[in-house]
Amino acid sequence: MTPTPLSVSTSGSTPADAGPIRLGTRASALATTQSGLVARRLEELTGRPVELVHIKTEGDVKTGSLASLGGTGVFVTALREALLDGRCDVAVHSLKDLPTTPAEGLTFVTPEREDPRDALCARDGLTLATLPHGGRVGTGSPRRAAQIRAARPDLDVVDIRGNVGTRLNRALGPDADLDAVVLAHAGLSRLGRTEVISEVLDVDVVSPAPGQGALAVEVRTADIVSDAGAPPVAPDLAEAIHLLDHRPTRLAVLAERSVLARLEAGCAAPVGAYATVSGTVLELRSVVAAVDGSEQMSRRAEALLSQDVAPEVLDAAARTLGITVAENLLADGAERLAPLSATVPEKA
Known part of the structure; x- marks a missing residue:
């Protein structure tokens, strides 16, 4: 979903005996680390303790490739159900895991984004250019796989799953069976594992997933939005959520996710998108690649961001930019390359 602009009222106060904020998270090391970062910030902003509530998702239980599990949403649905049924008050997701379709009754914001690029973790410090002919590279992402194949058609790209440690061991452990993983x-930065990176891949070589590097902090809309002049149900949480939202990150990921939504691309479609805000310019680049890496198509566009307009106007500009880039890709034949469901716009 796209974030809903917040209508925050700071009137009223949280009772002194208010209980802890319950933050829902997956139980993996990366998920709990990411959630811990948000939890500490919420404690600072609200003065209330935050408890982590571990929620098991479909993606944690089932094996097989993410594409075979249905892809987008497999790490999200159970957390959203826990929010809606009151088992937790806040949920933290990796934004790239969130479906682009809005979830009724829920709102999310995006704290400042980490580096969205992909990283090659290879034995002996090898780079993408210096991996041996026929080298084996592991990834569970069709997007990464397609772009790696496009850059190095001679490599053997292997589908892998598992947590960060498991995947790193496939290339760097004592029983390694791969030359590298992507x-x-x-995620590596948040876990304090950047020492394993042999190369940070340029976005012109491997374009990131829409929303990659960003977190989504999701809450029940009714808890944070004023209703008919009355203060929000949780005014301290409402104010904290408002302060967590990072405007440049929000605009960049809105543009990226609007590409994905317009293309109607599932997780099996090799689609990358990368947006940046520089001053008053929002620039977006998106890539659609053939699954086998034999061909790829990229398009760029930019939008000017006025500084004296309402936030929802800027949000609309970011969405429009994403739709424009997606429609340019479709008009030029992107549906030939990847499994997309979108209707191709007619050319003038």
Whole structure:
């Protein structure tokens, strides 16, 4: 979903005996680390303790490739159910895991983003250019696999799953059976494992997933939005959520996720998108690649961001930019390359 602009009222106060904020998270090391970062910030902003509530998702239970599990949403649905049924008050997701379709009754914000690029973790400090002919590279992402194949058609790209440690061991452990694995730089950074990176992959070589490197902090909309002049149900949480939202990150990921939404691309579609805000310019680049890496198509565009307009106007500009780039890709034949469900716009 796209974030809903917040209508925050700071009137009222949280009772002194208010209980802890319950933060829902997956139980993996990366998920709990990410959630811990948000939890500490919420404690600072609200003065209330935060308890982590571990929620097991479909993606944690089932084996097989993410594409075979249904891809987008497999790490999200159970957390959203826990929010809606009151088992937790806040949920933290990796934004790239969130479906682009809005979830009724829920709102999320995006704290400042980590480095969204992908990272090659290879034996002996090898880079993408210096991996041996026929080298074996592991990734569970069709997007990464397609772009790696496009850059190095001679490599053997292997589908892998598992937590960060498991995947790293496939290339760097004592029983390694791969020459390298590709992981998100942001996850390695949050875990304090950047020493395993042999190369940070340029976005012109491997374009990141839409929203990669960003977190989504999700809450029940009714808890944080004023209703008919009355203060929010949880005014301290409402104010904290408002302060967590990082405007440049929000605009960048809105543009990226709007590409994905317009293309109607599932997790099996090799689609990358990368947006940046520089001053008053929002620039977006998106890539659609053939699954086998034989061909790829990229398009760029930018939008000017006025400084004296309402936040929702800027949000609309970011969405429009994403839709424009997606429609340019579709008009030029992107549906030939990847499994997309979108209707191709007619050319003028």
